[in-house]
Amino acid sequence: MSTASPRSSAELDAADPLAPLRDRFVGAESDLVYFDGNSLGRPVADVADRLTTFVQEEWGGRLIRGWDERWMDLPTTLGDDLGRIALGAAAGQTAIGDSTTVWLYKLMRAAVDHAVRTDPARTEIVIDTDNFPTDRYVAEGIAAERGLTLRWIEVDTSAGVTADQVREAVSERTALVVVNHVAYRSAWLADAPELTRIVHEAGALVLWDLCHSAGVVPTALDAWDVDLAVGCTYKYLNGGPGSPAFGYVNARLQGELTQPIQGWMGHADPFLMGPGYTPAPGIRRFISGTPPILGMVAMQSMLELVDEAGIEAIREKSVALTSYAVELAEATLPEVTLASPRDPAQRGGHITLHHDRMREVTAALWQRDVIPDYRDPGGLRIGLSPLSTSFDEVERGIAAVAEALR
Missing domain, CATH: 3.40.640.10 (Type I PLP-dependent aspartate aminotransferase-like (Major domain))
Known part of the structure; x- marks a missing residue:
C-alpha cells in the first residue's frame, strides 16, 4: 500500500479545466455521490428543453412531415x-x-x-x-x-x-x-x-x-x-x-x-x-x-x-479521476485490493475494488446516496463520468466506502 498522503480534492477541482461543465448536468450540484456513470450517465440539463421543443415543434407541429424533413x-x-x-x-x-x-x-x-x-x-x-x-x-x-x-x-x-x-x-x-x-x-x-x-x-x-x-x-x-x-x-x-x-x-x-x-x-x-x-x-x-x-x-x-470539451481532454480527466480514486483507496482502505489495472494507460473510465463483503457494502452505500455498483466476485465498481464528476465527489465517495466497511 502507498504511504503518500492523498492530494487535496479542492486543489484538483480548482485546477480542472473541465470543472465548469459539471454544472450542465442535472443533479450534479447535490450531495449525492454518483459512482455509476459507466452504467447510466446523468442527464444533461438542456435535454428537458430540447425534448419539450421537439414535442411542441417537430412532433406536435410537423407531425408525419418530420420523417421527410x-x-x-x-x-x-x-x-x-x-x-x-x-x-x-x-x-x-x-x-x-x-x-x-x-x-x-x-x-x-x-x-x-x-x-x-x-x-x-x-x-x-x-x-x-x-x-x-x-x-x-x-x-x-x-x-x-x-x-x-x-x-x-x-x-x-x-x-x-x-x-x-x-x-x-x-x-x-x-x-x-x-x-x-x-x-x-x-x-x-x-x-x-x-x-x-x-x-x-x-x-x-x-x-x-x-x-x-x-x-x-x-x-x-x-x-x-x-x-x-x-x-x-x-x-x-x-x-x-x-x-x-x-x-x-x-x-x-x-x-x-x-x-x-x-x-x-x-x-x-x-x-x-x-x-x-x-x-x-x-x-x-x-x-x-x-x-x-x-x-x-x-x-x-x-x-x-x-465535442465542446474534446475527447482527448475527457480522457485526460478520466485518467486523473480514476488515479485519484486508486490513490484514496490505497491510503484509506487497507483491507481492499484493486481488481483493475494499476497503470492508468491500461484501464478505461472505471475501477473495481475487491473485498469479500462488497455486495453488502454496496447495498449500505445506496441507502446513504452513494451509488456505486457491484460485480461478482466481490467487486465494488466505481464508474467516473469525467464531465459530471468532481474530485470532491470521489473523495467523499471513497470515505463513505471506508465507513461502510468499518
Whole structure:
C-alpha cells in the first residue's frame, strides 16, 4: 500500500479545466455521490428543453412531415456526428438505432456468414470468458444457429484479453473475434490496433464492443482498420435509459456483408413497399426497423458537450479521476485490493475494488446516496463520468466506502 498522503480534492477541482461543465448536468450540484456513470450517465440539463421543443415543434407541429424533413436521416447523420466526435470514424460508417444486443446479433451474424461463405473452413468464433454477458450469449446463439464452434479465451477478471492470448487463439479456422475494448469488470483497456492486426493476419474479422469506452476513451476505428464495432449510448454518452445503440461497419465491408434482420428501413426505397428486399447502399442497409427518434434527440445534448470539451481532454480527466480514486483507496482502505489495472494507460473510465463483503457494502452505500455498483466476485465498481464528476465527489465517495466497511 502507498504511504503518500492523498492530494487535496479542492486543489484538483480548482485546477480542472473541465470543472465548469459539471454544472450542465442535472443533479450534479447535490450531495449525492454518483459512482455509476459507466452504467447510466446523468442527464444533461438542456435535454428537458430540447425534448419539450421537439414535442411542441417537430412532433406536435410537423407531425408525419418530420420523417421527410429530418427523422429518416437522423440514424446516419447523428451516427456521422458520433463517429467524428468520439469514434475516429469517417462519415458513412456509423448508424444509430436498435439495442446493443440487436446490433451485436446483426453484425456478428453478418460477419460469420461472410467468413464461411468466403472460406467454409472458418467455423470458429473467438471470444473471451469475461466478455460482457450479452456478447457471449449472442455468440452462443449464433454458433448454435450456424453450426459453428466457440473458442474461449480464459482471462484474468482483474485484467483482460492480451495480444498473446489472441495470437494463440486465432487460426485458419477463425471466422470472427469479439473483444470488449474496455472490460466491463476490471476496466482493462485492450490494445485495439494490435489485436486487430493479429486477427487480420489470421484472415478473420474482428468486432469491438465499445460500450465502456465510447465517449470516455478515444478510439480511432478507421486508423486501426477495425472491421465492426458496436456500442451503447446511455453510459458515457448520457442518452438516457434504453437510448439506442450504434453500429460501425467499415466502408470496405459494407457491400460484402448481408445483414440478417432485413427490415423496411434498410431497404433501398423504404416507401416502395415492393415484394422483395433490396438493401440500401452504404451503412443504411444495416438499419432494420423504425428508429427511436426520442432517444436520439436526448443524446444530441451530450454529443455536443463531448465535442465542446474534446475527447482527448475527457480522457485526460478520466485518467486523473480514476488515479485519484486508486490513490484514496490505497491510503484509506487497507483491507481492499484493486481488481483493475494499476497503470492508468491500461484501464478505461472505471475501477473495481475487491473485498469479500462488497455486495453488502454496496447495498449500505445506496441507502446513504452513494451509488456505486457491484460485480461478482466481490467487486465494488466505481464508474467516473469525467464531465459530471468532481474530485470532491470521489473523495467523499471513497470515505463513505471506508465507513461502510468499518
